[in-house]
Amino acid sequence: MNEGALKVVVDEELCKQCELCVSICPVHVLQISSRINSKGFHPVEIFDNDKCISCGYCAMTCPERAIAVYKPEVERA
Amino acid sequence: MKVVYERPKTLEKVVNHYCPGCHHGILHALIAEVLDEMNLADKAVAVAPVGCAVLAYNYLDIDWIEAPHGRAVAIATGIKLAHPDLLVFTYQGDGDAASIGLAETMYGAIRGMNVTTFMYNNAIYGMTGGQMAPTTLIGMKTTTSPYGRDPKREGYPVKMAETIALQGGTAFSARSSLYNPRAITDTKKYIRHAFELQMAKAGYTFLEVVGTCPTNWGMTPVEASEFAKNELAKFYQLGVLKDVEGSEQK
Ligand SMILES: Cc1ncc(C[n+]2csc(CCOP(=O)(O)OP(=O)(O)O)c2C)c(N)n1
Ligand code: SF4
Ligand code: SF4
Numbered sequence: 001m002n003e004g005a006l007k008v009v010v011d012e013e014l015c016k017q018c019e020l021c022v023s024i025c026p027v028h029v030l031q032i033s034s035r036i037n038s039k040g041f042h043p044v045e046i047f048d049n050d051k052c053i054s055c056g057y058c059a060m061t062c063p064e065r066a067i068a069v070y071k072p073e074v075e076r077a
Numbered sequence: 078m079k080v081v082y083e084r085p086k087t088l089e090k091v092v093n094h095y096c097p098g099c100h101h102g103i104l105h106a107l108i109a110e111v112l113d114e115m116n117l118a119d120k121a122v123a124v125a126p127v128g129c130a131v132l133a134y135n136y137l138d139i140d141w142i143e144a145p146h147g148r149a150v151a152i153a154t155g156i157k158l159a160h161p162d163l164l165v166f167t168y169q170g171d172g173d174a175a176s177i178g179l180a181e182t183m184y185g186a187i188r189g190m191n192v193t194t195f196m197y198n199n200a201i202y203g204m205t206g207g208q209m210a211p212t213t214l215i216g217m218k219t220t221t222s223p224y225g226r227d228p229k230r231e232g233y234p235v236k237m238a239e240t241i242a243l244q245g246g247t248a249f250s251a252r253s254s255l256y257n258p259r260a261i262t263d264t265k266k267y268i269r270h271a272f273e274l275q276m277a278k279a280g281y282t283f284l285e286v287v288g289t290c291p292t293n294w295g296m297t298p299v300e301a302s303e304f305a306k307n308e309l310a311k312f313y314q315l316g317v318l319k320d321v322e323g324s325e326q327k
């Protein structure tokens with residue numbers, strides 16, 4: 001029932017567009033968005049939620065702790 | 078959805094002043110995570126340095142005291158003697174702990190003070206605009222070694238974790254880094270172990286954390302992480318140098 005829910009939630013105001021998370025993601029599903037936050041940075045976004053393996057690497061690498069990561073309770077068949 | 082990672086409670090929800098991609102933020106967060114997991118935030122008193130981490134007291138929701146440049150371990154010593162049951166740690170740069178504050182840091186180890194030091198080693202004076210630090214690598218260009226550090230002129234880089242490990246009062250000395258999830262996991266493990274040893278009154282605990290300064294290194298954050306891995310961590314080898322609880326390693 002949570003199939004559509006995002007596995008990676010970015011607090012866009014905290015993001016400084018450093019791209020460490022983008023470079024560390026093992027399945028390459030993060031990118032810099034075209035939005036802009038109040039400090040002038042383009043926050044990161046997930047562009048392929050299905051491919052994300054909820055490993056948490058992006059969150060633990062983020063110096064701003066701008067990322068929360070979630071894992072679906074039941075894997076899709 | 079199961080939570081894999083959420084921001085630790087003890088990490089204040091504010092935008093910090095660090096440059097984009099600076100590893101200081103990762104080290105702050107790991108300390109907050111361990112304080113939360115060990116339920117120690119209410120017992121913790123930290124000492125902030127002079128250096129880029131001078132405003133650290135705005136970021137961790139615990140008690141802090143701001144030390145004059147280099148004097149963090151001396152102040153931590155005073156706090157610990159007055160309140161032996163509190164968790165007391167210093168958060169310092171390499172310039173703060175290994176240059177102007179070398180005597181204070183050494184005497185924490187020599188006296189076996191029950192406090193913990195985190196020394197963020199980015200091989201440079203970050204706050205003041207990128208001058209050479211005692212930890213600057215041979216050949217590394219800084220504003221005060223513009224042709225690269227030459228040991229004939231500027232001496233050799235100091236290896237703090239090894240030096241601290243040699244002192245009798247040291248319970249734990251290790252070096253770790255933050256350039257990838259594996260290194261970050263090891264750093265967190267060492268933070269926890271240092272706090273456990275301090276609470277068991279085992280002696281001085283010291284963790285040198287090889288970090289970055291993308292701004293003064295003139296690199297992007299991703300390039301700086303690579304430099305930390307390929308250059309800094311090669312000279313400053315990662316691992317446990319002394320652990321009174323385990324066998325002493327190289
Ligand atoms: C007594 C004194 N001497 C010198 C300074 C100037 N100063 C401020 S921060 C700093 C060094 C900072 O480098 P480091 O400790 O490595 O921290 P970083 O900013 O790299 O994290 C110096 C020399 C000072 N503030 N006070
Ligand atoms: S949780 Fe892992 S797979 Fe998903 S975006 Fe983050 S790093 Fe990539
Ligand atoms: S690591 Fe954090 S601050 Fe850096 S780009 Fe990713 S979300 Fe933004």
Ligand code: SF4
Binds near residue numbers: 199
């Ligand atoms: S100057 Fe260097 S150490 Fe200081 S916040 Fe910026 S990147 Fe980090």
Ligand SMILES: [Mg+2]
Binds near residue numbers: 200
């Ligand atoms: Mg420094």
